[in-house]
Amino acid sequence: MNVSFYIAIRYLFSKKRQNVINLVSFISVCGVAVGTMALVCVLSVFNGFQGVIEGLFSNFDPPLQLSSSYGKCFEPDSVKHLLEHEYVDTYCEIIEDNALVQYADKQLPLKVKGVPSNYTAINNIDSILIDGSFYLDDPHVNTGVAGVGLVRALGASVHFVEPLWLYVPKRNAKVNLMQPDKAFHREFLYLSGIFMVQQEKYDNNLMLISLPLARKLFEYPTQVTAIELKLKDGIDYADAKTELAALLGEEYVLKDRYEQQAEFYSMLQIEKWVTYLILSFILLIAVFNIIGSLSMLIIDKKNDVLVLRNLGASDLTIKRIFLFEGWMISIVGAIVGVILGLLLCFLQSQFGLLSLGGGEGFVIQDYPVKVQALDVMIIFFTVIIMGFLAAIYPTNYFYKKQ
Secondary structure, three states: OOHHHHHHHHHHHOOOOOHHHHHHHHHHHHHHHHHHHHHHHHHHHHHHHHHHHHHHHHOOOOOEEEEEOOOOOEOHHHHHHHHOOOOEEEEEEEEEEEEEEEEOOEEEEEEEEEEOOOHHHOOOHHHHEEEEOOOOOOOOOOEEEEEHHHHHHHOOOOOOOOOEEEEEEOOOOOOOOOOHHHHEEEEEEEEEEEEOOOOHHHHOOEEEEEHHHHHHHHOOOOOEOEEEEEEOOOOOHHHHHHHHHHHHHHHEEEEEHHHHOHHHHHHHHHHHHHHHHHHHHHHHHHHHHHHHHHHHHHHHOHHHHHHHHHOOOOHHHHHHHHHHHHHHHHHHHHHHHHHHHHHHHHHHHHHOOOEOOOOOOOOOOEOOOOOOHHHHHHHHHHHHHHHHHHHHHHHHHHHHHO
16 A cells, blocks of 8 residues: 555544544535535436426427428428438428417417327327317317417417407418408417416417418418428437438428427526536535645644654655545545435435425426436546645645745
8 A cells, every 4th residue: 555645544534633633624524525415416406307397398399300491481392202211200290380369359479380180199298288188170160279378368268169269461461451350361269178388488379270270371382381200119319310310401400309499408508507616616615624624734743744754755755645635535525425415316306305395286296306427427526626626735835834
């Protein structure tokens, strides 16, 4: 065993002349451990919330979405080679555009999304319906499925006798001030279902209607604004997306679920790592205890340093003793903190120790946690590097004073 390392271990666990040094060393380990534990728990909670949100989006967003790079719409035949690719299991032609909805005396702008009859094969919308059913193919009357926030804002509901009216401006139509309604396509429909994604952009602003009705309203006889795809089971989406995108060229954009919500996921990541940075500064304050602990230890072991010099120990060997001492404090604190953090995350996931307190209407009742190995490694090495740097200063400064 290295002599410096052996002596450092003896110093770490032996009783000092001043009991306060033992106390400061213990506080240093505890401070590093608590800071490390906090980082593990907080980042795991962020990961947990992201997992919950991904689950909500996956019920509605398609696995892959194809759209035009340069225009609002395109002809499906132009990408026929992609739709017939061996990877593709099923696809849906989509028309999505802005409209105005009226119910009684209330009017609201919204997004209208026309979907085909096989739309449920792409996503799990049936699992997020809170009232009614997903039924858009009634041969006798137009029906729609709307977000819960939109329905509440209108004061409507499923099975109401009074219909909703959709207004869409006609293309290239001149507005007659005497008869402004002539400049709009106008269709009525009844609500067949209400969905809740727990995301404002969908719940408050979206209505699904049949694709034929959307073609009539928006005057897209053959064009689509997007095509949503689902691949066959067992195919890796990341690799398949790269291969399929290469077939399309620059005229089209193929997005996975993360890219469809790129701004939202980017915001989550920024919040996560800003929180990590803030907690790292708090951890840095705890690491300063190592400086105080080592400074007091060097002063306490002044006579030992003289003895070691007389026995022929080099200055580098003696400096390493105190460096190893500081590094061991940070390592022990980091290991203990990671273990405690993982333990708390496990207990939270199994027993729900901390509740959100949102009642039965919330998607989850307890704080979600999801531990990621990369996060734990980043936290561990962050603590270790901080501890190493903290040990260098007092060792160099006070050793010169000896």
